[in-house]
Amino acid sequence: MSKILRVNMTARTVAFEAVPEKYKEMGGRWITSNIVCDEVSPTCHPLGPGNKIVYAAGIVTGTAAPTSGRISIGGKSPLTGTIKETNSGGMAGQKLARLGIKAIVVEGQPAEKGDYWVLKVDKDGAELLPASNSWLGKGLYETYPLLFDEFGEKVAIIGIGIAGERLMANAGICVNDPENRPSRYAGRGGMGAVMGSKGLKAIIIDDAGDPPGVPIVNKELFDTGRKKLTEALLAHDITKPGGGLNTYGTAVLVNIINEAGGFPTFNFRDGRFTGAAKISGEMIHEICTKRGGVGTTGHGCSPGCVIRCSNVYPKPDGSELVSVQEYESVWSFGANCGIDDLDITGELIRLCNDYGLDTIEAGVTIAMAIEAGLAEFGDGAKAIALMHEIGNGTPLGHILGNGAAITTNVFGVVRCPTVKGQAIPAYDPRAIKGIGITYAISTMGADHTYGYTIAPEMLGVSGKVDQFDVDKVDMARNFQHATAFIDASGYCLFIAFAILDIPSGLAGMVETCSGVLGTDWTVDNIGIIGEEIIRKERAFNTAAGFTKAHDRLPEFMKHEELPPHNVVFDVPDETLDRVHSLQN
Amino acid sequence: MIKVEVRLYATLRKYRPELEVGEPLSLQLPEKIMVRQLLEEKLGIPATVVKIVFVNGRQREVDHSLAEGDRVAVFPPVGGG
Numbered sequence: 001m002s003k004i005l006r007v008n009m010t011a012r013t014v015a016f017e018a019v020p021e022k023y024k025e026m027g028g029r030w031i032t033s034n035i036v037c038d039e040v041s042p043t044c045h046p047l048g049p050g051n052k053i054v055y056a057a058g059i060v061t062g063t064a065a066p067t068s069g070r071i072s073i074g075g076k077s078p079l080t081g082t083i084k085e086t087n088s089g090g091m092a093g094q095k096l097a098r099l100g101i102k103a104i105v106v107e108g109q110p111a112e113k114g115d116y117w118v119l120k121v122d123k124d125g126a127e128l129l130p131a132s133n134s135w136l137g138k139g140l141y142e143t144y145p146l147l148f149d150e151f152g153e154k155v156a157i158i159g160i161g162i163a164g165e166r167l168m169a170n171a172g173i174c175v176n177d178p179e180n181r182p183s184r185y186a187g188r189g190g191m192g193a194v195m196g197s198k199g200l201k202a203i204i205i206d207d208a209g210d211p212p213g214v215p216i217v218n219k220e221l222f223d224t225g226r227k228k229l230t231e232a233l234l235a236h237d238i239t240k241p242g243g244g245l246n247t248y249g250t251a252v253l254v255n256i257i258n259e260a261g262g263f264p265t266f267n268f269r270d271g272r273f274t275g276a277a278k279i280s281g282e283m284i285h286e287i288c289t290k291r292g293g294v295g296t297t298g299h300g301c302s303p304g305c306v307i308r309c310s311n312v313y314p315k316p317d318g319s320e321l322v323s324v325q326e327y328e329s330v331w332s333f334g335a336n337c338g339i340d341d342l343d344i345t346g347e348l349i350r351l352c353n354d355y356g357l358d359t360i361e362a363g364v365t366i367a368m369a370i371e372a373g374l375a376e377f378g379d380g381a382k383a384i385a386l387m388h389e390i391g392n393g394t395p396l397g398h399i400l401g402n403g404a405a406i407t408t409n410v411f412g413v414v415r416c417p418t419v420k421g422q423a424i425p426a427y428d429p430r431a432i433k434g435i436g437i438t439y440a441i442s443t444m445g446a447d448h449t450y451g452y453t454i455a456p457e458m459l460g461v462s463g464k465v466d467q468f469d470v471d472k473v474d475m476a477r478n479f480q481h482a483t484a485f486i487d488a489s490g491y492c493l494f495i496a497f498a499i500l501d502i503p504s505g506l507a508g509m510v511e512t513c514s515g516v517l518g519t520d521w522t523v524d525n526i527g528i529i530g531e532e533i534i535r536k537e538r539a540f541n542t543a544a545g546f547t548k549a550h551d552r553l554p555e556f557m558k559h560e561e562l563p564p565h566n567v568v569f570d571v572p573d574e575t576l577d578r579v580h581s582l583q584n
Numbered sequence: 585m586i587k588v589e590v591r592l593y594a595t596l597r598k599y600r601p602e603l604e605v606g607e608p609l610s611l612q613l614p615e616k617i618m619v620r621q622l623l624e625e626k627l628g629i630p631a632t633v634v635k636i637v638f639v640n641g642r643q644r645e646v647d648h649s650l651a652e653g654d655r656v657a658v659f660p661p662v663g664g665g
Contacts, residue, residue, distance in 0.1 A: 237635070237661035244594060250664030255593045255606060259657040261641040272641075277606025281664070282594060286605065309664070327664045452665060459663050460635050464643065497663045564641055
């Protein structure tokens, strides 16, 4: 039977509970957001004892469904003050699901700050173990191997780095990849600081010894759906083997967004970067091929993925620099900081993995430091030095480790590209309007994955729409609802490219969920469930003090023109408010 | 004649493998030539393998007519995030 594991860090107790009826069908973001809404006071301090952190695999995670290894992590965010769900690939989701654990809820906190524990979960139960001092205060490239030595090579580790231990608002949560690198992140929103505030250094998930697995109520329906979805993923040009994502990785977007004039450059001063090609997916692929050694594209971040969009990027001598050079990361540290060198972006990403930071927020924060005069655009060595400030825990490092908005406040920088305190990712909303609507009204601060309108606006997926058209309320809302459902399912969001274009794949995705749960959902349930998730999250934020005044982009984007199209963000406020006024 | 710059990306780079990533191809073309003619007659790229065409940073269809100084970028299906 599926169960909920409740861990109290004040009393240092662990207890398994039956899953309440109302949570029975839920997974991923659906259940993390519901538990947070049901159990966490919206006005609590995100790093105080009243906040909770919830870990949950998706509905189909742990089954043979393709590309479904996601784990969701939710709570109240110290970066945004809103509800937060951040999800990751890697090894943890499937193992957690196979242990029959629907969610882990961590609450309370130790009386002593700096008192750290490790939660070990296996088929026999769960226990809190004191964290060894040798696992604390150092980079994760050193810590993870020690943890694998202690607990075995086949466990999954959900852990925090130095940034999380120091309760920095840009601390992410790390999940190991199939080769046990500390390289996959539920990065956004500072949930690593929440985990740190609980005194929880890591969760060790050991699914050895014939765990219960994920029960499938209607195997026939599940298999039918799985086949249809797999066929869609293998057929679609973006998701198929040898397709765009598999060959070049997510950074294949660099050139297309740059050509569209929407690639934020020099802290959102330009929509084109002259060095874009040098940090593109095509260049990553070329370097991996030329340098050889460990260089790999088409790397999978979790077992059972048919897309495999990750990479292992080599140093000039062929040895490993980092996994993974992702679109968002090469942008945030690259174009946005004026850096056109993948060896530099790779080192900066490696430092994020090591210290336990979100790459988007970290790169945008470095750009804020540049605005503040602490470095120059294009100065990779100085950017690396600033990242070490975070790792070294200097006072400057604490400022930078708390993200872009805090940094701008400290240094009096006005051009701060954040929404609700979270950095805007790699699509300038002045040139691509729909994604601006997503950023503005997201329940979690600026987040492209909250409603990826880029698919029709840029990529010709699910039709083509004009990037400059401002009347995209229905499109934005529909994407948000569909995304919330995918975040509940445990599938990687990238299946969307295939299922938005191939109806049988979409139906198959729903059938796999219905097959696991024994429900009779149709594709109509995607919107219904997605809307319900967002309604719940909005209610939390409203109670936390958020209003439509917070559903706005940075002021400078309304009056500062973005080259080369020389456009401002001209979606009227009333349009932004309409996305939810029709819903609530 | 008009002069246009063309950039081929992702798998379409194989049609001009001598170019670096993002390196433009400068072409002299007849006036009012359509994107489709440029692709098929001048570059040997079947329009069916092309998903997205930008002309001066705006998405255009293959029946779009080109003008002096245009910057053309051509993509197969790509996606990421």
